[in-house]
Each structure stands twice: as C-alpha cells, then as structure tokens.
Amino acid sequence: MAIELKMPALSPTMEEGTLAKWLVKAGDEVKSGDILAEIETDKATMEFEAVDEGTIGEILVAEGTEGVKVGTVIATIQGEDDAASPAPAAAPAVEQKAAESDAPAGQDAKAKAAAAIAPKTDAKPAADPELPAGTTMVPTTVREALRDAMAEEMRSDDRVFVMGEEVAEYQGAYKVTQGLLEEFGPQRVIDTPITEYGFAGIGTGAAMGGLRPVIEFMTFNFAMQAIDHIINSAAKTNYMSGGQMRCPIVFRGPNGAASRVGAQHSQNYGPWYASVPGLVVIAPYDSADAKGLLRAAIRSEDPVVFLENELVYGRTFDVPQMDDFVLSIGKARIVRPGKDVTIVSYSIGVGFALEAAEQLAGEGIDAEVIDLRTLRPLDKETVLASLAKTNRLVVAEEGFPVCSIASEIIAICMEEGFDHLDAPVLRVCDEDVPLPYAANLEKAALIDAGKIAAAVRKVCYR
Amino acid sequence: MAKPARPRAARSPAKPAPSANAAAAPVQEPIIASDVAEEAAFALRSLQQAHANNKRYDASDEELLKFYEQMVLIRRFEEKAGQLYGLGLIGGFCHLYIGQEAVAVGLQSALNEGHDSVITGYRDHGHMLAYGIDPKVIMAELTGRGAGISRGKGGSMHMFSTEHKFYGGHGIVGAQVPLGAGLAFAHKYRGDGGVCMAYFGDGAANQGQVYETFNMAALWKLPIIFVVENNGYAMGTAVKRGSAETHFYRRGTAFRIPGMDVNGMDVLEVRQAAEVALEYVRAGNGPVLMELKTYRYRGHSMSDPAKYRSREEVQDMRDNHDPIEGAKAELLKRGVTEEKIKEIDKRIRQVVAESADFAETSPEPDMAELYTDVLVETY
Numbered sequence: 001m002a003i004e005l006k007m008p009a010l011s012p013t014m015e016e017g018t019l020a021k022w023l024v025k026a027g028d029e030v031k032s033g034d035i036l037a038e039i040e041t042d043k044a045t046m047e048f049e050a051v052d053e054g055t056i057g058e059i060l061v062a063e064g065t066e067g068v069k070v071g072t073v074i075a076t077i078q079g080e081d082d083a084a085s086p087a088p089a090a091a092p093a094v095e096q097k098a099a100e101s102d103a104p105a106g107q108d109a110k111a112k113a114a115a116a117i118a119p120k121t122d123a124k125p126a127a128d129p130e131l132p133a134g135t136t137m138v139p140t141t142v143r144e145a146l147r148d149a150m151a152e153e154m155r156s157d158d159r160v161f162v163m164g165e166e167v168a169e170y171q172g173a174y175k176v177t178q179g180l181l182e183e184f185g186p187q188r189v190i191d192t193p194i195t196e197y198g199f200a201g202i203g204t205g206a207a208m209g210g211l212r213p214v215i216e217f218m219t220f221n222f223a224m225q226a227i228d229h230i231i232n233s234a235a236k237t238n239y240m241s242g243g244q245m246r247c248p249i250v251f252r253g254p255n256g257a258a259s260r261v262g263a264q265h266s267q268n269y270g271p272w273y274a275s276v277p278g279l280v281v282i283a284p285y286d287s288a289d290a291k292g293l294l295r296a297a298i299r300s301e302d303p304v305v306f307l308e309n310e311l312v313y314g315r316t317f318d319v320p321q322m323d324d325f326v327l328s329i330g331k332a333r334i335v336r337p338g339k340d341v342t343i344v345s346y347s348i349g350v351g352f353a354l355e356a357a358e359q360l361a362g363e364g365i366d367a368e369v370i371d372l373r374t375l376r377p378l379d380k381e382t383v384l385a386s387l388a389k390t391n392r393l394v395v396a397e398e399g400f401p402v403c404s405i406a407s408e409i410i411a412i413c414m415e416e417g418f419d420h421l422d423a424p425v426l427r428v429c430d431e432d433v434p435l436p437y438a439a440n441l442e443k444a445a446l447i448d449a450g451k452i453a454a455a456v457r458k459v460c461y462r
Numbered sequence: 463m464a465k466p467a468r469p470r471a472a473r474s475p476a477k478p479a480p481s482a483n484a485a486a487a488p489v490q491e492p493i494i495a496s497d498v499a500e501e502a503a504f505a506l507r508s509l510q511q512a513h514a515n516n517k518r519y520d521a522s523d524e525e526l527l528k529f530y531e532q533m534v535l536i537r538r539f540e541e542k543a544g545q546l547y548g549l550g551l552i553g554g555f556c557h558l559y560i561g562q563e564a565v566a567v568g569l570q571s572a573l574n575e576g577h578d579s580v581i582t583g584y585r586d587h588g589h590m591l592a593y594g595i596d597p598k599v600i601m602a603e604l605t606g607r608g609a610g611i612s613r614g615k616g617g618s619m620h621m622f623s624t625e626h627k628f629y630g631g632h633g634i635v636g637a638q639v640p641l642g643a644g645l646a647f648a649h650k651y652r653g654d655g656g657v658c659m660a661y662f663g664d665g666a667a668n669q670g671q672v673y674e675t676f677n678m679a680a681l682w683k684l685p686i687i688f689v690v691e692n693n694g695y696a697m698g699t700a701v702k703r704g705s706a707e708t709h710f711y712r713r714g715t716a717f718r719i720p721g722m723d724v725n726g727m728d729v730l731e732v733r734q735a736a737e738v739a740l741e742y743v744r745a746g747n748g749p750v751l752m753e754l755k756t757y758r759y760r761g762h763s764m765s766d767p768a769k770y771r772s773r774e775e776v777q778d779m780r781d782n783h784d785p786i787e788g789a790k791a792e793l794l795k796r797g798v799t800e801e802k803i804k805e806i807d808k809r810i811r812q813v814v815a816e817s818a819d820f821a822e823t824s825p826e827p828d829m830a831e832l833y834t835d836v837l838v839e840t841y
Contacts, residue, residue, distance in 0.1 A: 161651070187651070193681070198640050198674025205644015208629055209579065211651060213644075232634050233641060240620035242613030243835035245629065277836050301838035330841030377841050 002076040003052050007061075009070040010039060010046045012259045013310055017041045018066045019074060028056045030077065037063070037074070042143070042314045043175040054079045137318035145287035145319055146176050146252075146308065149294035150214060154184050157212060160298055161188040163203055164216030164253075173218045174254060174313055200226030200251070204233045204303075207249035212298060217253035220269045220307060227272075234303035235278030250297045252306035255283070256348060256398050257446060259311065263434035268399030270346070273305040274375040274408070280329055281376040283307040285350035287317035289373055292327030300329065307375075309348045332379035334386065338368035341456050342386040344409055345396040346372040353396045355449035360456055367456060375405055383409060384417045391422040392459040396452045401429035423459040428452050506720040509750060510711070512738045513722055519568075519733035523796055529571060529729045530789045531806050533563035536588045537786060538814045539597055540760075543587065543604055547764045551822060552604045555633075556618045559588030561759040564785035565691055566592040568732025569659060569754075572740055577654075579645040581629040581638045582661035584619035585691075585758075589661065593626050597813060601821035608827035609820070615831065627656075636662060636669030639688065643675045646686035646749075657685045657743050665696025667710050676717040676749070683748035687739050688714070690753045691726065697762040698770040711753035719751045726754030727783045730792070757783070 007017065018040040024030060030050045037048040057076035061068055068074065140148070154160045161184075166173045168181040168191040181189040192199040196217065203213040217223040223230065234247045257266035273281045280302050284290045290308070297304040319325070335350060336357050345353040350371045357367040368386055372379065387393050393413060395406035406427035413425045431445040521529065540558040547556050559566070562585075570580060570592040582589045590600055595611070603610030603621055611621050619633040629645055632638040642660025649656035666672065667690050679686050690710040694701055701708050711721030720742070724735040732754065739750040757779045761768040768776075790803060 193677055195674040195677065197671045198678055201637065201640025201671060201675065202644040202647055202678060205641035206647045206651070208641065209645040209648030211648050228634055228637060229640070233632070233637055237630070238838060239835045240612055240616040241622040242615050244612070244624050245622045246838055280837065280841070
C-alpha cells in the first residue's frame with residue numbers, strides 16, 4: 001500500500017504553508033533522510049525530509065501552491081512490496097477529504113481549535129475612532145506591524161536598538177524582527193546568548209544610561225528568568241530615585257498559550273506584570289494596535305512590558321497608512337458596539353469575544369466587545385461607561401482565573417459600578433491547571449467563543 | 463605595605479600545577495605547593511603582572527592628602543550614620559562602608575567623574591562620597607527626608623545621581639552587574655569613550671547573572687571594570703564557606719577576562735591597579751575583573767552582631783591594615799605636618815556634623831510625594 005506524504009506542520013502554530021519546491025519527481029527512489037521538498041511557512045523556509053524508503057508514486061500538490069493546509073496529502077511513496085502497483089487513482093481532492101475525515105480524534109480537535117482562531121474573526125474590529133476619515137488601510141499581519149513599528153522608531157531615533165535571542169541573523173525566532181539587521185546593522189540589532197537574566201539586566205542598564213532598548217524575549221515564559229530586572233530594576237528605580245533615574249525600555253515578545261507546547265511554554269503573564277506599580281503593560285490584539293502601541297511604547301519614558309501572542313502573529317488586519325501612526329497608551333477600545341451586555345477582553349481573547357458576539361447576535365443578544373489593549377494603567381472609565389449602558393458584563397481572558405485581569409475588572413465593577421449591575425459579573429478564563437499537552441485536554445483548558453457565549457447567556461438570564 | 467590584606471586561610475593540601483606532560487614526569491618529582499605554581503596555572507594575568515611590577519601609585523602630596531580627606535569623610539560619615547541609626551533616625555537596612563574606604567577612593571579617583579559611570583550594590587554611601595556627591599543629601603536620604611537625594615523614597619540602598627553618573631544603589635544582590643554592563647554598553651553604543659565601574663561583593667560574586675554578564679561583556683568587549691570588593695564575608699558566611707574558587711579575580715578566566723588581585727587596604731595600590739585596568743579597558747580591549755581584598759569593621763548591616771568572626775580578627779585589621787592610618791603614616795613620613803592632617807580631620811568632622819544636622823532638621827517628604835515618580839508620563 002502506498003504511503004501518503006502529508007503537508008507537515010513545521011512549527012507548533014503552523015496551519016498552512018506554501019509548497020515552494022519539489023526536489024523529487026514521480027519514480028524517484030528515496031530513502032529516509034532525503035530531502036523531498038521545500039516548504040515555506042510564514043516564518044521560514046523548511047526542508048521536508050523523507051522518513052520512509054520507497055519510490056515516489058505521484059506528486060499530488062504542485063510546487064508553488066500556496067495555502068496548503070497541514071495534513072493535506074501532497075505525494076505518495078510506493079513501498080517495496082507495492083513498487084510495481086499503479087499510482088492511486090483517487091483524485092487529490094477526494095483523497096484529501098478522506099484524509100481529513102479519517103484523521104484521529106486529536107487531529108480533529110486540533111483542526112477545530114484551529115478553526116476557532118481562523119481568519120473569520122480577523123477583520124472585524126471597528127476602525128480606531130482617532131483616525132482621520134479617508135485614511136488608506138493596508139492589510140498587514142501582526143508580525144509585520146510589530147516589525148514596522150520597530151523599524152520606524154529606529155529610523156527616527158538613534159537611541160533605539162533591538163536585543164534578544166535570534167533577533168538578528170536568524171531574523172527572529174518568530175520572524176518578528178525580519179529585515180531589521182539588514183537595515184540597521186549589528187550595532188543596533190543584537191543577537192544575545194541564551195541568557196535572559198543577563199541581557200534583561202544589560203538592556204535595563206542601557207536604558208538607565210540613556211538609550212532606548214527594545215528587549216525581545218523569545219517568549220515571556222523565559223522572562224521569568226529575568227523578572228527581577230523587569231520589576232526590581234526597571235519598574236522601581238524611577239520611584240526609588242525620586243524621579244531622577246528613568247528607565248525607558250520595552251520588553252516584548254509572545255505571551256500566553258501557543259499550541260501544544262505544554263505547561264512551561266504556555267502562560268499569560270499579563271496579570272503578573274499588571275500588578276506592579278512602575279510598569280506599563282500593553283497587550284494588543286490586532287495589527288493596527290500592535291503597531292501604534294509598540295511605537296508609543298518605544299517612545300515612552302517609562303518601562304513597558306509589551307505582550308504579544310504567537311497565535312495572532314500570522315493574522316492579517318488593516319493598518320492605517322500614516323506617517324506617524326501612534327496610539328495612546330492606556331486607552332481601551334470598543335471593537336464592537338452593542339447594547340445588551342459587555343464582553344471585556346484583551347490580546348487573543350478579543351478574537352474569541354468577537355466570535356462569541358457574532359454567535360450571540362444570531363440569538364438576539366447584542367454584545368459590546370471592549371479590547372483593553374493596555375493592562376496597566378487600566379482604562380476603567382471605558383469599562384464602567386459600557387457597564388452603565390449594558391448593565392451586564394463578562395470578562396474573557398486567555399489566562400489563569402485566580403488573581404487575573406478578570407478578577408481586577410470584577411473588583412472595579414463591584415467598587416465603582418455596583419449600582420449599574422443587573423447580574424453578577426462572570427469571568428471566562430482558562431482552567432485553573434497547568435496547560436496540558438494532549439490536544440483534547442488543551443482545548444478543554446483554554447477559553448473559546450463557546451465558553452464566552454455561554455457565560456453571556458448566563459448573565460443575560462437566557 | 464605590600465602585605466596581603468587579610469589573614470591567609472590555611473593552605474589546602476598541596477597540589478602540583480597542571481602540566482601537559484605531567485604524566486611523563488619522573489615519579490620522584492617534588493610536589494610544588496607555592497602560590498607561584500598556582501599563579502602559573504592562571505593564564506590571564508598580564509594585568510596582574512603589570513600591577514605586580516609597579517604596585518603603588520606615585521601620588522603627589524596633594525593627591526595623597528585628597529585621598530586621605532575622602533577616606534576620612536567616608537569613615538566619619540558612616541560613623542555618624544551608625545549613630546543616627548542607633549537613635550532611630552535612620553530605619554531599615556543600613557550597610558556601612560567602614561574599613562573599605564580605600565577601595566572606592568582609590569578606584570574612583572582614577573575615573574573621569576561625571577563622564578565614567580559608577581554602579582554598586584546596597585553598601586553605597588562610600589562610593590557616592592568618593593564621587594563628590596554632597597554628604598548632606600545622602601544623610602538626608604538616610605533619615606528619609608524630602609531633601610534626600612531620592613526625595614526620601616529610596617533610603618540607604620537606593621540612591622542615585624545621574625548628574626554625577628552614579629547609577630545606584632541597588633538592593634538586589636548582583637543586579638548591579640548586568641545593569642553596569644548596560645551602562646558600559648551605552649558608553650560603547652554612543653562612542654563617548656566612557657567606562658563603567660561596577661562594584662559587587664564576594665557574596666554577589668556567586669550569583670548566576672554575574673557570569674551571564676561576564677560572557678556578554680567579554681563577547682562584546684564592553685568598557686567595564688568589574689570590581690569584587692572581597693571583605694571576607696557574604697553577610698555571615700566566610701568566603702571559604704561559600705565559594706569553591708576563593709580567588710575571585712580568576713573567575714573571569716572562563717570568559718577570557720583578565721583578573722587583578724589587589725590589596726584593597728592601601729589606597730595607593732588600589733589607585734595604581736585602577737590605572738592599569740583603565741588603560742586596558744579604555745583601549746577597547748573589553749572588561750577587566752579586579753578583586754579588591756578589603757575588610758568591613760562593622761557588621762553586614764546595622765542589625766548584624768557579627769558573631770561569625772573573632773574580635774581579635776577585627777582588631778588586627780584595625781591595628782595593622784587600616785587604610786586611613788596607612789595613608790596618614792605615609793603623609794607623616796613624607797613630611798606633611800600633623801597640624802595639616804588635624805586640620806583636615808577637623809574640617810571633615812564639621813562637614814559631617816552639618817550633614818547630620820541637615821538630615822535631622824529637614825522635613826519629611828510632602829504627602830503628595832507618595833504618588834509622584836511612579837511613572838514619568840501620564841497616560
């Protein structure tokens with residue numbers, strides 16, 4: 001029987017890719033380790049190696065094909081036993097469909113999880129009210145928006161430099177710093193050894209010495225090694241020095257759960273940093289906010305923790321084409337106006353909240369969705385104004401429930417919005433467990449649109 | 463006084479110096495147990511050699527008088543701080559620099575004040591005084607007053623003067639080492655020719671971030687001098703109880719950072735060593751690691767009864783190795799009059815008395831200061 005070669009997932013978050021080049025053709029003998037094809041993800045071009053021995057039967061996806069979903073059968077290999085048998089007759093499309101429905105439960109769950117974060121929620125957020133009418137919007141990935149923000153600030157301010165693991169020659173572990181080395185050179189785009197505590201401290205010292213460092217953590221999970229400098233050195237020095245010693249630094253990188261990377265690589269540190277006076281904490285969702293707020297963060301005189309999300313990097317949103325597109329820190333945004341209930345969220349949770357709002361609209365519930373964007377200082381005015389209008393509120397947060405941003409929002413609603421509440425505020429957070437690896441358990445542990453919609457129905461007594 | 467600063471620990475069982483042809487050596491080869499052999503195994507010793515060849519700085523009388531005056535200022539200031547602590551006027555943690563004066567004075571006298579950066583840990587009063595910062599605002603910070611250098615919001619361990627390029631004053635043991643490398647990085651990035659001097663103790667020398675910093679500082683040839691002030695005790699833990707390698711100046715070897723072993727109780731030896739180190743760093747060769755053997759007479763902090771060492775040990779240091787007495791003896795030997803020295807002592811007592819008076823009488827911070835300086839900008 002022929003062995004099916006499927007489009008491989010070359011990173012934990014890859015959902016599709018481009019089949020850039022075939023290095024074999026039908027009839028070629030291959031053995032394990034031979035390179036069969038080159039596959040481009042949104043991050044890199046990877047080589048696809050053979051695992052099995054045999055003869056290439058048929059190439060089912062031509063080279064140059066874009067958007068090939070992970071798991072699609074792209075070619076077949078004839079084993080020794082069936083070397084002489086003809087190539088499978090089934091049309092690729094049919095075979096692909098079969099392959100999908102035959103997929104094991106785990107893969108199915110993953111496909112569904114992928115669907116939950118798929119592009120349908122991408123383009124929804126309303127335009128930022130601060131924009132002048134008639135501004136041209138350019139579709140941009142969050143990844144590119146972040147890079148553009150850094151590049152634009154580096155062009156206008158010599159003091160700005162980027163430092164971190166694999167930010168320069170490798171072009172960024174998640175390709176966020178792609179192209180910066182080429183434009184700005186190794187003096188300003190600096191690869192560090194794997195030494196988070198050390199380079200976070202060096203960056204902090206450089207900021208104290210008058211520079212404007214942008215320190216990339218490959219993920220914020222690794223920043224726990226460096227948290228002493230973020231908090232004790234960067235956040236507290238201005239106060240402890242009576243305002244003499246500033247620390248204008250940005251610590252940025254992906255935060256929160258990625259996909260199937262297990263408990264040590266899947267945590268949202270938003271609540272941790274947001275609890276510390278002296279820090280600014282930003283967690284954008286879409287491309288325009290990523291760009292406008294990262295530029296604001298780099299310009300700020302204060303230390304900023306800038307929390308990105310790996311699963312959102314590849315999503316495309318409109319970014320206004322403006323020379324000096326900078327957003328205000330500390331301002332939440334109503335991304336979907338509504339009158340019946342308020343859903344407050346941030347980062348990847350905004351996508352789920354918007355998806356839930358669409359579902360609920362079909363049931364006659366008009367939900368308002370607020371993207372906090374900045375976690376510290378928190379824009380409680382926008383939240384309380386919305387609560388005063390809708391009288392019902394749900395907080396959706398991809399993170400642990402205990403001592404969360406959700407807890408904080410609920411406390412604010414109790415302290416300052418009690419008279420407006422028609423129902424208890426509910427929080428929809430991840431389960432209170434270390435994030436598991438198994439696809440079904442992981443899915444069960446994380447928030448999704450369905451869980452948010454269920455909570456909304458509850459506060460609406462529906 | 464080229465004697466070692468501290469009583470030597472009993473020698474460990476003798477070991478031969480590592481040698482490539484040790485296996486081929488005759489069986490009857492005597493076991494070598496000298497410091498010379500141990501030294502030979504330490505490769506990055508060119509600066510140490512340069513220092514050994516010319517140990518003491520050739521100070522003019524005027525310079526030596528200045529060093530003396532600065533050391534006396536630190537000593538009297540710290541004695542006064544200890545006294546105010548006892549009266550309840552200073553709170554929290556208060557780490558005194560008494561005994562270690564020659565280190566900050568000798569090293570910082572070689573720096574370009576206001577251009578080269580200095581950073582240290584929580585035992586920071588001496589380094590500030592040695593960098594010309596007004597004793598009044600330091601003492602007022604110790605008493606938690608609005609006129610303090612940090613407006614009363616930092617205290618003993620958290621003081622800064624960006625004007626003097628003194629960057630603290632850091633309470634987390636070892637944190638100042640990467641922060642110092644960041645300051646050095648900024649000097650190099652701007653190409654301003656400045657150097658950073660980053661002080662830390664023998665205790666901090668065991669923190670992991672110190673070695674992360676050594677690696678990057680050497681890799682990027684940052685203009686930084688790492689200074690280990692080895693006062694013999696990490697709080698209550700004697701060096702030999704907490705450190706597998708007690709020769710701290712060798713701890714840069716794995717990162718190709720040259721080390722220097724310096725007697726920190728003689729201000730002229732310290733200053734000469736600084737000259738050697740600075741010449742190397744300013745030439746763009748990257749970092750130097752200096753170990754300054756010194757001694758603190760008081761406890762780790764005001765609340766430390768220092769039961770982990772004998773009274774005799776402390777007394778021996780005071781009697782036989784005191785940096786101020788040493789400088790004074792040198793001045794007298796040079797023919798500087800006793801009156802002139804007494805004049806300095808008197809003037810310094812006056813300066814310290816005034817700083818204490820200022821610190822006691824100036825008001826506490828305005829209540830509004832509680833909420834200022836948390837963030838620079840308004841969002």
